[in-house]
Amino acid sequence: MQIKVKIEEWVKKTLGEESFQLVHPKDLKNGDFAFFSHSPKMKNDLVQKLEANKIPEVEKVEVAGPFVNVYLSKEFFGDSVSKIIEEGENFGKTDLFEGEKVFIEHTQQNPFKEFHIGHLMPNTIGDSVARIIKANGAEMRIASYHGDVGLHVAKAIWGKMEKPELSWGDAYAHGAEGFEKNKEEIVEINKKVYNRTDEKINSLYDQGRKESLENFEKIYEKLDSHFDFHFFESETGELGKRIVKENIGKIFEESEGAVVFRGENFEPKTHTRVFLNKEDLPTYEAKEIGLAKIKKEKWPDYTKSITVTANEQDSFFKVVEVAIGEVFPELKGKLKHLSHGMLKLPDGKMSSRTGNIITAENLIDQVKERVLDKIKDREFSDKEKNQISEIIAIGAIKYSILRQAAGGDIVFDFEKSISFEGDSGPYLQYTYVRAKSVLGKAQDLTSFESETLRVEDPNSSPRFMRGEKEERPGDFEIQEVEKMLYRFSEIVKRAGKEYAPHYLVTYLVELASGFNSFYAREKIIDEANREASAYKLALTQAVAQILKNGLHLLGIKVPERM
């Protein structure tokens, strides 16, 4: 059981208080947990009661102004360090979503277009949210939904027919550029893509679609992002259209030649949107209905379906969710739209239509070059250098996306956005590598073999070996780390509850920063004081473990050396 839950139950049981909010005080000197008490007069009584019924994890309870502060015991910290080491990669997992079956859909990448850096946002965020939800006990299925039909496809095919030497991405840009002047021709191609009556177009289409999807696979592999299902608009369109038609008069209605959903007439109230256009073709809205149906077939008893898209689709999803709930009442309340901001270049929004793009591949390579330059004098093999620089480059990029709350836009400035120092991916990776390096050295020293990582006796901690009042340099840094470590699973829980990876990012930076201060202050391997070293090494191992676990939840790998 999480210590937070335990403390909550203990306070409730002891005081019979139902409503109080347990928080971590910002300042370490105010203890590990605190709650606000309304009645100043009663506070001393409360403290007496709590003191009298202390659980072993609690050291003391104090009143400070309007707050009651709870201090955890040294045994608790020692135990939690042991627990982290013992549980290893399982440490931090929670049961928040136990029994839930969660569908998550992200990275709706369109074939025939480039995977550019704008697509890194839904991919990085979606992948991390999926990992976090899974760590909170849910069963997950990850899906991607591709727009493999539509005008953009026709534009790309037209571009390719005009200039066969172009790549598909460039062919699309060329087609988009030539659209106004060649509208009829491109619209004609679009129809043929649907009805498959033209041999040449069929073959170009099949080839382009296959090539695109294969390229996506490569980049997903590189990004360590994996999908259980791929859905396509070519399959959701007809299905959605059929379902909409079946419900005309009940849920949908005809209006001005089109079929619409009157969001104003349903709860919660939204607005009208078109589901089938005048030409009787399904719009994006109808396709979502078809997609909902396909998801149900693939995984009939899912309990939640999350769709990650850019925030420009917020109002679209508000309506579509209501419509889907009407069509499939069993899905009501199970749909969740998670929106993220846009990635913009300093000179405006990125668009594959205008060719104003930086591909993800290109960005990774550029960042990788910089990392390679930084490690060129290290004694690693070329192969190792290549692997390390890729891990660091991708870590830096993902970090820059995950560090802030998902809703906000990111103005992407190459120089400023990808950082290797301070609040950055490489900072966390570096801290991990450093910790591992110390642990590696400890193992090499035979004299430490038996003591290494033994923490059965938390009294071996240097901060507990001192006399009662005596201050010792380094105590503060050790406490700072100890007091952060056990909170990891609380953060995982909160990140899961709010679908917000950035809580994890903030936490990991604080932990790393605490560890780095400790590292600078304390000699971890100290042959003159082996007992204390054992505890400090254990602390180091716990930090490394949590950094690794936490970064994994962000979809960021850790190198063993850098």
Place this chain on the structure above:
RNA sequence: GCCUCCGUAGCUCAAUGGAUAGAGCAGCGCUCUUCUAAGGCGUUGAUAUGGGUUCGAUUCCUGUCGGAGGCGCCA
């Protein structure tokens, strides 16, 4: 015009209605005969604005100003 989201330090971002609003970058000053200096230490610096609710508001309500996105046949 209507709807949604946003406004925190020079810049990029945090902050569960709670204690002295945290980081990083940039700036300034230190710190590698010691476990990786992609590090550490110190220092300067912020809640757009007027009301309201509350014991307590960056957070909730409301007015103003400023920004982004969306608003029937694109996705």
